[in-house]
Amino acid sequence: MKEVKRGRVKKILSYGLDSIVVTSGSNFFYLTGLKIETFERPLLLFMSEDYSFLLAPKLEMERLGDLNVTESLFYDDATDPFKIIESTPTLKNILRKGVKIGVDPNLRFSFFYKLNNIFKDVNFVDASEEIQLARMIKEEEEIKNIEKASNILSKIFETAQESISPGISEAEVRFNLMKKASELGASSYDFIAIQSGENTAIPHHEFSSRKIRRGDLIVIDAVVSYNWYNADLTRVFSLGKPNEEVLSIYSFVRQAQKIGIESSISNVTAKSIDEKVRNYFKEREIDQFFIHRTGHGLGIDAHEKPFISSTSNDVIENGQVFTIEPGLYFPGKFGIRLEVDVVIKEGKPHIIGDFPLDIVII
Amino acid sequence: MKEVKRGRVKKILSYGLDSIVVTSGSNFFYLTGLKIETFERPLLLFMSEDYSFLLAPKLEMERLGDLNVTESLFYDDATDPFKIIESTPTLKNILRKGVKIGVDPNLRFSFFYKLNNIFKDVNFVDASEEIQLARMIKEEEEIKNIEKASNILSKIFETAQESISPGISEAEVRFNLMKKASELGASSYDFIAIQSGENTAIPHHEFSSRKIRRGDLIVIDAVVSYNWYNADLTRVFSLGKPNEEVLSIYSFVRQAQKIGIESSISNVTAKSIDEKVRNYFKEREIDQFFIHRTGHGLGIDAHEKPFISSTSNDVIENGQVFTIEPGLYFPGKFGIRLEVDVVIKEGKPHIIGDFPLDIVII
Structure with missing residues (x-):
């Protein structure tokens, strides 16, 4: 019944x-x-x-x-x-x-x-x-579902790595990933964004018929669910060796994310996490390129409490699952966003999903 | 601007x-x-x-x-x-x-x-x-967009005809159709239902991992949009020759649809169209298997005014676009639904889209 x-x-x-x-x-x-x-x-x-x-x-x-x-x-x-x-x-x-x-x-x-x-x-x-x-406070079973969704995401990033080659369009890569998500038992795959070249500078760009070229940066931001519980990860790929500017921006984003993850402990305010990430960019005078919040909760909805933003009233607690996803965007040029999902257990952040956080060079 | x-x-x-x-x-x-x-x-x-x-x-x-x-x-x-x-x-x-x-x-x-x-x-x-x-009253350009969406649907039905073979799953057929819709420039393809075998008896079934077998009936109900204007068509396929029972039910649905289309003229109530379709089934004592309304309007939403149902207050007018989609469902056995889109011009119904209305035998 x-x-x-x-x-x-x-x-x-x-x-x-x-x-x-x-x-x-x-x-x-x-x-x-x-x-x-x-x-x-x-x-x-x-x-x-x-x-x-x-x-x-x-x-x-x-x-x-x-x-x-x-x-x-x-x-x-x-x-x-x-x-x-x-x-x-x-x-x-x-x-x-x-x-x-x-x-x-x-x-x-x-x-x-x-x-x-x-x-x-x-x-x-x-x-x-x-x-x-x-x-906002997940039960064990809910967390397991999110973990399974993140496993699916790890596998579709592998599919991306295999799919991306000069001449393939963003839309085609997206189809390959959707198909893989479906085969792996995802209950939904509502958002699979394939951003390449200058499209990486538009955080909400989903896909287009743009063909990927050698030298392109490719940002893949994907939400899939298992038993209708969502994971949401973003990884960065490069078709060919990325230049120094890209590598340096990448390392800033990576470091900001590390700060965000490490600050995610019980009883702190969500606001303070956002502030620490933002301050890291501020100290380097690049905070004007970080144009969105640091993260959001995950569950049955891909965006739910807690919200990791400067206006959030949420407080970090055991059982919460949320993203840490700093990004820097240079309109007309390129953008970098890196997104992990963390679950708070025994007061501490644990990263869900095991796909490496390094830039993937293809 | x-x-x-x-x-x-x-x-x-x-x-x-x-x-x-x-x-x-x-x-x-x-x-x-x-x-x-x-x-x-x-x-x-x-x-x-x-x-x-x-x-x-x-x-x-x-x-x-x-x-x-x-x-x-x-x-x-x-x-x-x-x-x-x-x-x-x-x-x-x-x-x-x-x-x-x-x-x-x-x-x-x-x-x-x-x-x-x-x-x-x-x-x-x-x-x-x-x-x-x-x-509800469409402008010329809006109607053109719906016509283009229906052309895409005609082509994806052709893709279905080519894709369906013993052993392919509903989910795989759906992917082939989504991919085709995307290639043909559809702005969205929110609903592509592949119903096979006993799943055809569930009008809202979308897809599953069920593998299609020889002897199966396959009902494909698809909504795609062009410039965000939707067309919504349903066609019936059979992998192998359908039996007499199926053919006889099919001919009833087809005839009911014909009555529905011919009744769709200016100034009649939408309710009266539904009534005529329902009466046709009633006369044959099979109306208890027709468990939904006769149709719905189409446009930016896949379901909008006019609603062709027994409770509708809508009146048919020039510039309206709506579906006529009678169906008969026999739980655990099979179901047949046939859906066309009509536009009212100079007081008369015109069918949008040219994919044949006969059962497609593969």
Whole structure:
């Protein structure tokens, strides 16, 4: 039987909510272990400490029919799901006046708008913080999944090393890597960025038809998941020997990353990690080329708490998994980013994944 | 210079809104021609008849810096974007008491919640209907893009025909098709479902490691876009000669589809098209195996207005593009779905795409 993970629900509610409502996506997966996307058809799971109500499209009955909720209703395309909600007395009992309901931050505005019109007296609040605080501390099994995802990434970097040769396009390399990720059992590979030549200077560039040339630097930034838990790594390749400028920038980024990793210990603020990395660049007067945050948490989402940035309020704790990914970008020329995933265990950072951190010369 | 498409804004506002706010995704693309995804960093474009305000992450400055808005603000990761909104006087002038602001239905609840806390007196409403009504009637150029996407689909069905042989997995066929779509210049290929054998009975099955065997039926349902406009087609393949039962079900689906297409003329209700298709199955006492709606509109989203379902309020008009996709599903055995895209011109349906509608015997 498929189970609502009541321990996780309790944890979220413990931060000060009477109940929560989640929708298809990562939070639904966190609380049920079921990965479902229902697009324009609402999927809503209401949960309080001792009651749960599932509203789902009939098309998902096979996957959701045996979820152990108190009550469930499956609607077909001929029925307005919000009419069902309106006429469900037990649900009205949860969504009563004055009750504080945490809403899945990913809920579409249009669904919220309808809910809000039905339950006008309810205090709907953003449950981002409460859900993220619960999800931020990973259980053993969650960490194992991320480790497996990082193993897949190590192997696709090997595939990259074999694939890259003069004349191959960024798009073709990307396909080879996607195929490999799929063969290795990745549940998703939502982002596989192949940046070559001057494209390395654009941190968010994903891929293009640009053909890789001898002398090119190639930055590969890839997110793949195993059992829907993401790892996110970036490595730098060079087709031919890199020049002195590249090597010197690389060594700065590498050193900044080392500082970031070593600063990642229990009880420090995430902000202080970002600050130390940024200061290293500042001392060398190259901090204006580091245009993004130092890192972000990893889990069911590729970007989640803790955020390693100058504005983060997060504090480092055991069980957190996050990236350390400093980078320097010189528009029109080149860029270098190096990204590892760390897990905090017994107060200390441990690197997940074993693909070497040196520049890979092909 | 990149332009906010003011004619489209005007059209949306004409349905009774004072202004609108859209976020990254299909509506932002519809109004600016820019395809941008900013995830946890808010991208908000506020527009009234004669004023526009863009709030965007600094990372997107290169792509958004020259958009012709009245005012724009780019924030870095060290700044809370909602603090910027609070302290922008001109924006406060738009979002003033009593004003009716249509909200992008895709806006995340967490962003809306923050906006709503800043502008407590504003009347935020769901702009789903207004935006969808505008987007539903396609301009010539939009239709051309969908036609090009359907040409890509025709070619990937040819690739499927060449790829399918005993022992190949659904996942491998899918990769061949994705690669082909990419080579042919598709801007996205978000859904390429390869359903074989008993998997054809699950309408939403996407792919698996199942190896295709002689005697299998293979249903391929694919969505690809050109310039981000989607076409969505389904064709049925058979590895070896299909049996009599399959052929007879196929002919029912084909005939139902013909009825659906022929009923798609100006001024009829979308509901009546669904009803005619459903009635055809009812007369043969097989309507319980037709478990979804008859079709949906196509455009920047793969599912948009008009919806061809029994609950739809849409009316067929010139310039609409939508699918007609009846299907019959026999759990544990097999399923057949056949999907065409039609555009309404001069009151009549025209099929987009030329790949044959017969079962493809390999």
